[in-house]
Amino acid sequence: MCIALGAGVGLLEGCGSPQAFECALAGGALTIPLALFRTEEFQLVRSDALQYDVGVRKEADGGFIALLMRCTHVENPVSRKGDGFECTLHGSHFDAAGGVLRGPAQKPLQPLRTEIDGESLRILVPHGAR
Amino acid sequence: MHTVRIFLLAAILALPAAGILAQQREKNSEDAIAAGEPQGSPTSIGGYGNAYFQHDANNTVSRMSLERFVLFVGHRFSPSIALFSELEVEDAKISGGEAGGEVALEQAYLRFTLNKDAYLVAGLFLPRIGILNENHLPTDFNGNERTRVERSIIPSTWRELGVGLYGSIPSLGAQYSVAVMNGLNAASFEHGTVIRGGRFEGRDASGNALALTGALQFNLGDLALQVSGYAGGSNAASARASDTLGFGSGVLSLPVYLGEADARYASGGFAAKVLGTYVFIRDAEAINRAYANGTPRSAIGAYAEAAYDLFHGMSAFRGKQLVAFARVELLDLNASVPSNTPVDRALRQQHLITGFTYLPVPNVAVKADVRFARTLDAGAILPGTLPARASNTFVNVGVGYSF
Numbered sequence: 001m002c003i004a005l006g007a008g009v010g011l012l013e014g015c016g017s018p019q020a021f022e023c024a025l026a027g028g029a030l031t032i033p034l035a036l037f038r039t040e041e042f043q044l045v046r047s048d049a050l051q052y053d054v055g056v057r058k059e060a061d062g063g064f065i066a067l068l069m070r071c072t073h074v075e076n077p078v079s080r081k082g083d084g085f086e087c088t089l090h091g092s093h094f095d096a097a098g099g100v101l102r103g104p105a106q107k108p109l110q111p112l113r114t115e116i117d118g119e120s121l122r123i124l125v126p127h128g129a130r
Numbered sequence: 131m132h133t134v135r136i137f138l139l140a141a142i143l144a145l146p147a148a149g150i151l152a153q154q155r156e157k158n159s160e161d162a163i164a165a166g167e168p169q170g171s172p173t174s175i176g177g178y179g180n181a182y183f184q185h186d187a188n189n190t191v192s193r194m195s196l197e198r199f200v201l202f203v204g205h206r207f208s209p210s211i212a213l214f215s216e217l218e219v220e221d222a223k224i225s226g227g228e229a230g231g232e233v234a235l236e237q238a239y240l241r242f243t244l245n246k247d248a249y250l251v252a253g254l255f256l257p258r259i260g261i262l263n264e265n266h267l268p269t270d271f272n273g274n275e276r277t278r279v280e281r282s283i284i285p286s287t288w289r290e291l292g293v294g295l296y297g298s299i300p301s302l303g304a305q306y307s308v309a310v311m312n313g314l315n316a317a318s319f320e321h322g323t324v325i326r327g328g329r330f331e332g333r334d335a336s337g338n339a340l341a342l343t344g345a346l347q348f349n350l351g352d353l354a355l356q357v358s359g360y361a362g363g364s365n366a367a368s369a370r371a372s373d374t375l376g377f378g379s380g381v382l383s384l385p386v387y388l389g390e391a392d393a394r395y396a397s398g399g400f401a402a403k404v405l406g407t408y409v410f411i412r413d414a415e416a417i418n419r420a421y422a423n424g425t426p427r428s429a430i431g432a433y434a435e436a437a438y439d440l441f442h443g444m445s446a447f448r449g450k451q452l453v454a455f456a457r458v459e460l461l462d463l464n465a466s467v468p469s470n471t472p473v474d475r476a477l478r479q480q481h482l483i484t485g486f487t488y489l490p491v492p493n494v495a496v497k498a499d500v501r502f503a504r505t506l507d508a509g510a511i512l513p514g515t516l517p518a519r520a521s522n523t524f525v526n527v528g529v530g531y532s533f
Contacts, residue, residue, distance in 0.1 A: 017302045019245075046246060046301055049208055053246060074174050074204050074214070077246065079298055079305060082352040082396055088258075088305070089214070090176070090202070090532070091265040103269045103493035104176055104202075104532035 010045065025049035025130070032056070034116070036044040042080065044069075050130055052077055054112060054123055055085070055095060066112040066123045067098045075107035085109065132422040156446045176202035182497070182528025188521075196222040197528075199267075200236065210243035235332055237289055242445040248297035251309075254289055255333040258296075258345040259358045260390050261405060262286035268530025272437055272455040272487045273289050273499045275526065278479070279431035279459050283407050284390065285326035285418025290334050294343075303349040314364035318382045321424030322477055324409055324463055325386055328364055339363030340381040352397040365412070375420040377413070384413045399442025401453075406432040415468035433462035437487075451489040458482055475506035485526075495530045504513040 023030050035094040036043045036087040039056040040077050045054040045066075052067040052070040059065060071078050071087035081098040098109030135481035144367065179199040185192040198220055205213045216236035224231035239253030256263045262280040265271065266287050280286040292311025298304065312335040314328035343364020348355045365372055365383035372379040392405035407430070411417070414427040437455035441447035485499025501524040 040165055072201070073176060075206060075212070080300075080303070081349050081354060087283070088264055091267055091270045100492045102268060104178060104487075106533060 020044040020046040020053060022046045022048075027127060028125060029052065030125060031117070031120050032123070033053050036119055044080075050125065052129075054125075055080065055116070056121070056123065063095060064113050064114045064116075064121060068110040068112060068129050070110065070129075072100075072107040072109060073103075078109065083124060132296070143221070143466070174202070174204040176204075176533050178267045178530070178532035180274070180528055180530035182526050184273040184274070185525040187523040187525070189377065194323075201432055212241050212243075214239055214241060222465060236287060238332070245430060245472040246294065247299070249350055250293065250295055251492065252293045254291050255294060255309075256287055256289045257292075257309050257311065257343040257360075258295065258347075258356075259343060259360060260284045260286055260407065261394070261403065266478070267313070267532040268497075269489065269493060269495045269532045270433065272453060272497070273457065273483050273485060273501075274497045275499075275501065276484075277405075277433055277457070277459060278481055279405065279407065279433045279461050282326065282461060282463055283324055283409055283429050283431045284324040284388070285324065285329070288329060289331055290329065290341070291332055292341075304419045305347040305349075306345065308344045309342070310339060311341050311362075312345065313341045313362040313366070313381065315339070315366040315420050316425065317366065317423075318365035319364075319411075319421070319423050319425045322474065324426060324484075325388075325411070328386075330462055336366035338366050338368065338379070339380070339383065339388075352395055354394045355392075356394075357389075357391045359390070364417075375416075377416060378421070378519040384409050384411075384417060399439035400438075401437045402432040402435065404432070406430075415470055418468060418470045424474075425468075426464035426471065427459070427466040427468050429463045429512075430461070430465045431463075433457055433459040448493065451487070451492075453487040453489070454485075455487065456482070478506045480504045493532050495531065497529075498527045500525050 011113055019121050020038060021032055021043055023032060023045065030045055032045055041058045043050055044049045045056055052068055055069050056064055056066045060108060069078050070088065072094055073087065073092050074089060076087050076089040078087045078094065084101065085094040092103060092105035096110050100106060100108055104128050111130065112130060115122050135292040145185050165352045177200050181196045181246045183192065183194045198218060201214055201461065206367045215238040218234050218236045220232040220285060221230050224233060235254060237255050240253045243415040244250060258264055259416045263286045264274055264519055266276065266290040286470035290311040293311050294307060294309030296307045312330055314325055315330065315336060316328055318327045339362060341360060343360045345356060346356035363382040363384055364386050365377055365379060367375065372383065377383055390405065390406065390407040392403060394403040395401065408437040409429045411425055412428055415423045419423045435455060440452045440454055441450055459481040461479050467473055483499055484500040485497065489495040504521045504526065506520065
């Protein structure tokens with residue numbers, strides 16, 4: 001039974017998001033290693049300075065999309081669901097790029113600018129997103 | 131009983147602790163480099179509503195209804211303490227002495243954010259059971275009518291007073307919830323509605339019976355799986371009255387058990403969901419002996435729906451959706467009955483619903499559907515009368531919105 005439970009947890013770990021990457025906010029930006037995306041296309045980034053996590057996805061063309069995981073309907077965290085995101089408070093659904101699929105949200109998830117700096121990815125966080 | 135009291139005491143003590151933790155978190159975030167109040171007003175207004183036309187083929191009657199007009203009001207007291215509420219008006223109007231219409235609070239609770247992965251709620255809230263309880267906006271589901279399986283058996287939307295803990299485990303793609311809330315009132319169970327009549331919905335709820343609910347969700351890529359359960363008492367009477375009625379007393383007296391499991395899949399323009407649920411009322415015979423309300427011992431139901439967005443991938447219709455769907459619902463509201471309750475064959479039902487949902491924008495839905503309903507042949511209700519029809523067709527056209 002313990003083996004089955006361990007196998008089950010292992011299977012689930014393979015299907016969820018990677019552990020959230022924790023980093024500090026410095027100079028108005030979160031800096032994460034590009035190596036995180038060698039095997040995963042999506043990474044959750046967490047900082048004590050931010051109320052909400054940031055979801056970062058590597059695109060097929062090598063670019064990155066960073067989205068503030070805050071529902072634009074009522075301030076509530078969104079969670080990853082499939083390729084997109086969902087807010088369980090009232091059921092808003094967002095696509096992979098943060099666009100609204102189903103209301104009641106009307107605005108897309110807030111995108112954050114990213115820039116590659118050597119072996120790192122800098123996510124620029126404006127004051128309003130903190 | 132002793133264990134339950136300890137659990138309740140822990141839950142009650144957790145609330146001020148949550149408030150302290152929330153304030154501590156606020157203080158920490160104030161000390162952080164870029165902390166500050168979130169932008170925008172701390173008070174938010176939103177809502178949803180729907181109206182529809184229905185033609186009943188058997189009875190050759192049509193009706194129209196402004197079924198729901200709901201307002202959300204939320205207020206953020208601090209970065210980690212917020213109020214969420216929903217005020218609902220059904221059927222547009224309540225007029226003294228006339229049947230129909232309802233004004234009710236669907237939710238009104240405080241949320242205490244403990245950390246990014248967990249929060250506590252306290253007040254009147256919808257526990258995570260089934261799909262509809264948390265996804266009941268008209269832009270969330272296909273068809274003008276909410277699913278009969280969830281309305282009749284779960285019975286959504288179902289809100290009670292209590293405290294709950296909600297959280298997520300991102301590395302497992304999991305979300306969990308556990309809540310303690312007031313129990314049901316078996317004296318108010320009604321024939322044909324299983325436990326629906328026994329809900330207090332926040333009004334003068336008895337604390338004599340209590341209930342525990344829990345749910346576990348897993349997101350596996352495009353597939354979401356959920357299991358949820360409920361176990362609670364339904365004896366709202368005092369110990370003395372219970373003795374007179376022949377019941378035991380206590381928070382779990384006249385227990386009701388409910389289990390639910392569902393799976394939801396969405397990829398590209400295709401979406402599908404299946405749900406099954408079962409309710410067991412252990413002491414149905416004693417309830418009927420006391421209240422003569424035709425309580426069943428068990429009820430069971432399941433449905434499956436497939437849908438496809440015909441506009442998916444078509445750039446000319448970017449931002450719009452035209453969803454074609456079909457749903458089959460099977461339910462038996464008296465799957466088993468105690469010896470002092472007859473079986474009502476009309477409560478064993480099949481429904482096939484098919485139609486379209488058009489969303490010109492994600493917040494507005496125009497819906498058209500047909501429901502083919504069948505029951506077991508119920509026979510004549512009274513000697514000498516015509517038997518009830520075993521099949522019927524309903525045509526529904528309506529609109530809904532959410533913001």
